[in-house]
Amino acid sequence: MSAETASGFPFRLVATDLDGTLLRSDHTVSVRTRDALAAATAAGAAHIVVTGRSVRWTKHILDDLGYGGLAVCGQGSQLYHAGEHRLLTSVTLDRQQARLALSKIEAEVGRLAVAVSRDGVDGDVLFGPGYRLQGETTLPSTLVSGEDELWELPVNKLYLQHPGGMGDDALAEAARRTAGGLVSVVVSGEGIVEMLPLGLSKARGLSMAARRLGASAASTIAFGDMPNDIPMFAWAAHGVAMGGAHPELLAVADEVTASNDEDGIAVVLERLLGDGR
Secondary structure (H helix, E strand, C coil): CCCCCCCCCCCCEEEECCECCCECCCCCCCHHHHHHHHHHHHCCCEEEEECCCCHHHCHHHHHHHCCCCEEEEHHHCEEEECCCCEEEEECCECHHHHHHHHHHHHHHHCCCEEEEEECCCCCCEEECCCCCCCCCCCCCCEECCCHHHHHCCCEEEEEEECCCCCCHHHHHHHHHHHHCCCEEEEEEECCEEEEEECCCCHHHHHHHHHHHHCCCHHHEEEEECCHHHHHHHHHCCEEEECCCCCHHHHCCCCEECCCHHHCHHHHHHHHHHCCCC
């Protein structure tokens, strides 16, 4: 843990995942959690959102929160300035390499349903034949009739689904085994297995954002709930898993708090601020 801020709060950076972490099941942020984050900010820490969602699927949430700082989106592929509605950096997935990786995975597990997240602040999320949208059904997305359209423009990542019902962890493990030298693969939510540029992670995006904010890993506390948060926990000084988090994340967490529906972030921040309830 780093040296404390002037007010006694022990971290300079509070990194929070969105789904299953900052957001409750109804996709809102509680007043208690908002107040705790505001208190941490007033104590000298910066709050940064680190999410698997692309900017297109994140910006409306940040606007609703009145969030004007940096956000790491797309599993670390996009660094977004919410206050300026501007993309600062972006890493795209080599489409030729991605298609090769996909073919290797399909040779192992059979035909997959695929979706892509296109690059840019307003990059569309395109769903290929058979792909089923998970979670929020109101998110902007486009269904395409043929797979060739998925590859027409630069993309940040692919979403993979097994139409035969293969589990997320099993699909991700098979994808890493067969194509791990070409791409990175993460599980970021129920029914959400993602293919990313090789070596990309939330930790990479967070480290870039932290440098811009003058913070370091040693002064960062991170909150998350899924395996895609594991690199972020490895990078940060203190990793807090939400109640009900994925077993793989629980295994590496420094601490486990209450669930996202029980203000788990606030529980920890209030304790650190000396206002524990």
